[in-house]
Amino acid sequence: MQVTALRFKRKAKQNLRNARLQSALSKIQVRFVQARADAIADLDDFEAVRQRATAIREGVLANLDAWLERFEQEATRRGAVVHWAETAADVNRIVIEIAQANQVKKAIKSKSMVSEECALNDALEAAGVQVVETDLGEYILQLAHEAPSHIVAPVLHKTKDEVSDLFAKKHDLPRKTGIAELCREARDILRPHFVSADMGISGGNFLIAETGSVLLVTNEGNGRMTTTLPRVHVAITGIEKVVPTLEDATTLVRILPRSATGQDITNYVSVLTGVKRADESDGPEQFHIILLDNGRSAMLGTELQSMLRCIRCGACMNHCPVYQSVGGHAYGWVYPGPMGSILTPLYAGLANTLPLPNASTLCGACAEVCPVSIPLPDLLRELRHRQSTQDLRPWRERLGLRVWMWLALRPLWFARATALASRVGHRLGGAKHRLRWLPGAGGWTHGRDLPAPAGKTFRALYRARKPR
Amino acid sequence: MSARDAILARIRSASRGPSANVEEVIRAHQCGPQPLAYGDLVQRFVERAQRLASTVEQVRSRHDVPRAVAHYLEHQNLNRAALCWPEFLDLDWFGARISVAAQRPEPEDEIGITGAFCAIAETGTLMLLSGHDTPAATSLLPETHIAVVARERIVATMEDAWALLRQAHGALPRAVNFISGPSRTADIEQTVTLGAHGPARVLIVLI
Numbered sequence: 001m002q003v004t005a006l007r008f009k010r011k012a013k014q015n016l017r018n019a020r021l022q023s024a025l026s027k028i029q030v031r032f033v034q035a036r037a038d039a040i041a042d043l044d045d046f047e048a049v050r051q052r053a054t055a056i057r058e059g060v061l062a063n064l065d066a067w068l069e070r071f072e073q074e075a076t077r078r079g080a081v082v083h084w085a086e087t088a089a090d091v092n093r094i095v096i097e098i099a100q101a102n103q104v105k106k107a108i109k110s111k112s113m114v115s116e117e118c119a120l121n122d123a124l125e126a127a128g129v130q131v132v133e134t135d136l137g138e139y140i141l142q143l144a145h146e147a148p149s150h151i152v153a154p155v156l157h158k159t160k161d162e163v164s165d166l167f168a169k170k171h172d173l174p175r176k177t178g179i180a181e182l183c184r185e186a187r188d189i190l191r192p193h194f195v196s197a198d199m200g201i202s203g204g205n206f207l208i209a210e211t212g213s214v215l216l217v218t219n220e221g222n223g224r225m226t227t228t229l230p231r232v233h234v235a236i237t238g239i240e241k242v243v244p245t246l247e248d249a250t251t252l253v254r255i256l257p258r259s260a261t262g263q264d265i266t267n268y269v270s271v272l273t274g275v276k277r278a279d280e281s282d283g284p285e286q287f288h289i290i291l292l293d294n295g296r297s298a299m300l301g302t303e304l305q306s307m308l309r310c311i312r313c314g315a316c317m318n319h320c321p322v323y324q325s326v327g328g329h330a331y332g333w334v335y336p337g338p339m340g341s342i343l344t345p346l347y348a349g350l351a352n353t354l355p356l357p358n359a360s361t362l363c364g365a366c367a368e369v370c371p372v373s374i375p376l377p378d379l380l381r382e383l384r385h386r387q388s389t390q391d392l393r394p395w396r397e398r399l400g401l402r403v404w405m406w407l408a409l410r411p412l413w414f415a416r417a418t419a420l421a422s423r424v425g426h427r428l429g430g431a432k433h434r435l436r437w438l439p440g441a442g443g444w445t446h447g448r449d450l451p452a453p454a455g456k457t458f459r460a461l462y463r464a465r466k467p468r
Numbered sequence: 469m470s471a472r473d474a475i476l477a478r479i480r481s482a483s484r485g486p487s488a489n490v491e492e493v494i495r496a497h498q499c500g501p502q503p504l505a506y507g508d509l510v511q512r513f514v515e516r517a518q519r520l521a522s523t524v525e526q527v528r529s530r531h532d533v534p535r536a537v538a539h540y541l542e543h544q545n546l547n548r549a550a551l552c553w554p555e556f557l558d559l560d561w562f563g564a565r566i567s568v569a570a571q572r573p574e575p576e577d578e579i580g581i582t583g584a585f586c587a588i589a590e591t592g593t594l595m596l597l598s599g600h601d602t603p604a605a606t607s608l609l610p611e612t613h614i615a616v617v618a619r620e621r622i623v624a625t626m627e628d629a630w631a632l633l634r635q636a637h638g639a640l641p642r643a644v645n646f647i648s649g650p651s652r653t654a655d656i657e658q659t660v661t662l663g664a665h666g667p668a669r670v671l672i673v674l675i
């Protein structure tokens with residue numbers, strides 16, 4: 001998928017004016033924020049679970065090579081084939097090779113953000129393999145030729161009426177208006193595909209080193225179909241998804257759906273190990289697991305390593321005031337919101353994603369809810385710092401900072417300059433004591449006024465006080 | 469260098485800190501914080517299962533299962549032909565006017581009757597293992613899933629379920645499926661709708 005993060009501002013502006021989108025986004029508060037709060041309260045000690053979850057993920061990252069090797073060894077022993085991919089293009093090549101070796105004509109997919117990262121569908125279609133998305137949200141996107149706007153709820157940006165129109169047009173059936181009817185229609189249309197597909201493609205929420213298993217959490221049941229019915233199953237996931245034991249996976253499962261949708265547990269949690277046994281009537285004959293790097297290993301040992309703990313729950317975007325206002329598409333790649341503002345620059349380069357680390361007020365809501373305690377605002381600040389040291393910021397901002405630094409290092413000049421600014425600001429504030437416009441900060445004062453300075457600096461006031 | 473070696477080499481050169489003894493960590497099977505003990509496992513299980521929109525029927529013995537199932541099917545206005553795991557074929561389905569068969573599940577099948585390896589009180593969840601006599605598709609393709617579980621098989625948490633599985637089988641089967649109520653989707657306007665691609669109804673018969 002092409003990265004269009006540089007257009008963030010323009011897209012954000014459009015989205016703020018898009019009434020339909022705003023109405024769709026307004027649902028986040030109740031459906032995600034409130035639901036999460038309730039589910040967290042239902043745990044006896046959320047903080048303890050979160051700390052353990054954080055420790056598990058951090059522990060794996062400290063020895064990622066050993067854990068990956070252990071996973072590979074066990075998965076292979078159980079009959080799976082483990083593939084390693086450096087880049088998104090490598091993933092696509094591997095999947096196409098598997099498809100061709102098995103004469104695959106049709107592949108069904110359950111939701112996988114990593115495959116979005118690779119734009120796998122396009123690559124497969126180009127290679128002559130029909131791909132059918134089976135997660136309802138992803139299916140809608142496939143019909144509409146759109147990208148997901150949320151990592152958990154991919155069609156968050158669409159209203160029911162838009163889906164009605166889309167289905168009526170694409171399915172050539174009478175237009176349905178109820179949500180239940182629409183779901184039913186998708187079920188009926190997709191069912192034959194499950195049975196006729198030769199290959200199932202899924203993601204993987206966790207890789208379990210102990211048993212060589214891939215763990216999947218799903219609600220619709222399409223993930224189970226995708227991994228049970230076709231003769232070939234390909235699971236694609238990032239190298240960072242490995243956890244040591246079933247117990248560790250359990251701790252994470254206790255916290256993932258709660259953080260994502262406010263469910264205690266998803267409808268289905270499937271732990272898949274190896275291939276169909278000779279006496280089994282269902283299950284795939286081949287199980288391929290593709291481990292993608294795509295910039296992940298480069299984050300290890302850097303200030304950004306903690307981002308690799310991410311379990312893709314979406315809580316950070318649900319709680320982000322910027323995401324809640326502009327929606328996911330503004331961020332211009334697969335991962336939106338705070339986590340995306342960190343991942344996209346690392347994937348596409350700082351220069352191609354300049355607005356993203358700045359598309360945050362650093363209010364800290366994301367870090368507060370992150371189930372694996374990722375200090376997202378610190379990471380955003382780190383990226384801002386990198387932008388600045390790599391001279392990627394606009395010259396006016398750089399000049400401004402340079403002037404400020406010069407002053408800040410010289411107390412006497414600093415005092416004079418602030419005294420002057422305070423006086424001038426006070427004058428300009430007029431009777432209302434408000435500044436309606438600041439030079440160079442038009443964006444900031446566009447929607448609000450700044451209280452005018454009092455006319456005297458703190459230091460002046462302090463000096464004026466009589467010593468007791 | 470293969471992609472595998474390149475990736476692993478990069479990870480190695482970046483990793484800080486002492487290397488962990490992987491096998492030791494695994495053997496420890498350290499559990500994270502778990503819920504406080506439940507007074508009554510059965511009560512907790514039933515309550516949570518119902519919250520997830522499963523129906524729960526309690527019966528005295530195995531032999532009462534067909535009657536409970538018949539009652540449910542009647543109530544829901546459903547057909548009386550079901551797929552069934554072999555372990556329950558010996559029950560008197562005929563007497564309850566239900567026809568059962570233990571064949572390979574097909575997409576047209578309407579009702580699937582399965583057992584469960586165990587059930588989890590914390591979340592009202594069933595744990596099913598795939599196998600020759602326990603095909604995974606029976607709990608997946610039909611629109612109605614009926615699961616028969618003995619009360620003694622209810623454990624408190626998923627951690628307990630893993631311990632039970634290790635004790636009983638050692639290794640994992642091809643698929644372990646944790647099932648928590650009927651399949652659902654909330655993709656359209658974040659409104660929950662039951663019956664996505666998996667079953668739309670789940671009946672749990674507790675013996």
Ligand code: SF4
Pocket residue numbers: 259309310311312313314315316317339366369370371372373374
């Ligand atoms: S960064 Fe944290 S809150 Fe955001 S998706 Fe990842 S795990 Fe969830």
